[in-house]
Amino acid sequence: MRSTSRTEAFPAHTPAAAQIFTTVLSHGPLTRSEIAGRTRLSAAAVTKAVRPLIEAGYLVEDADDDARQPSLGRPANPVQVDGGRALFIGVKVTGDELIAVLTDLCCRIRVARHLPLTSRDPGAVLASITALVQELLTEADGFGVAVHGLGIAVSGDVDRAAGVVRYSPFLEWSDVPLAELxxxxxxxxxxxxxxxxxxxxxxxxxxxxxxxxxxxxxTVGAGIGCGLVVHGHVVSGAHGVAGEIGHVAIDPAGPPCHCGNRGCVEAIAADSAIVGRIREVTGIEVADTAEAVDLAHAGNPGAREVYARAGDAIGRGIATVANLLGPERVIISGEGLAAYDLFAEQIREAFAAAAFGSAARCDLQTRPLPFEEWARGAAATAIQSFIRSDTY
Known part of the structure; x- marks a missing residue:
């Protein structure tokens, strides 16, 4: 493979500069005074950080905006991220497919590719990732901009700091140094x-x-996952497994979970658990989730009861998050939303019953997202690492 290493460092050498850039990335265009207000940094600190970012071309200033008036002698023109300044690649790894995207610095998807996995062996998956990356690097040549990083998203216990997949049940991986490889x-x-x-x-x-x-x-689907943002920071915890609500045990006498416990949310509400339970309850050999959903939509009482139980488990899991952390919003997503109408009512009822006090005021928002968005999330982590200079 031709050399594609990053040839420049991001010109933000302090956490404040990275914070300022991320704020403009999410909320821009913003004036310097607006940046200061959002970041709670001094105007002088903002001006000092913005200048090299503009000089390097990562931020651009709109000098034609006459609607904004200068304040205290400082420039009032808004600045925004130049998305075309750099490109990134994101790859989402599922049990049977790779989804890859090429994005700009604003994480807008420019190219998307899918590749079936014929093997879950780490070496085979790495070879497929490499092939996809090479294809997207070729696409990037057409934009005339360098690719500055690759993000890979994998289910399970992932140690981002070490770049190691500690355990991924769907891939059957343990201690794979994926970032290095x-x-x-x-x-x-x-x-x-x-x-x-x-x-x-x-x-x-x-x-x-x-x-x-x-x-x-x-997220609901093949597994039950949870990502947490606390005080503006995505939380991974001391051991990288914060937010594992899929393995919150809500029924000690419930079905066994692959983690070794019984009655976990995932053992009741994951796609495979639902399909298996429907087979047991109905005696019908449904082949996959699509057939399970069709059977429930057709009015089969056993199938509908299984989905209702799954919704109750998910709702209790979400209530656990609300009770512990008190989030303003919980965004429900994942491929399992294809069956959302079958358990939405139970999710909300169980959440309302189990959430304590004001935690019940948490906004539950449903947001269907295709796997390209998960790959985009992987690209976002690469952008995050580039901004913070914490690549491996």
Missing amino acids: ASLATGLPVTVDNDVRALTVAEQWFGAGVGLSDFAVV
């Missing part, structure tokens, strides 16, 4: 993170979490 294979700085946390970064910067200091993203 992918960087050697592609020549790019690589960030590896849990897929739900990556999606949460994208929602915080560009989606339903913009402007919120405390919110959560709960």
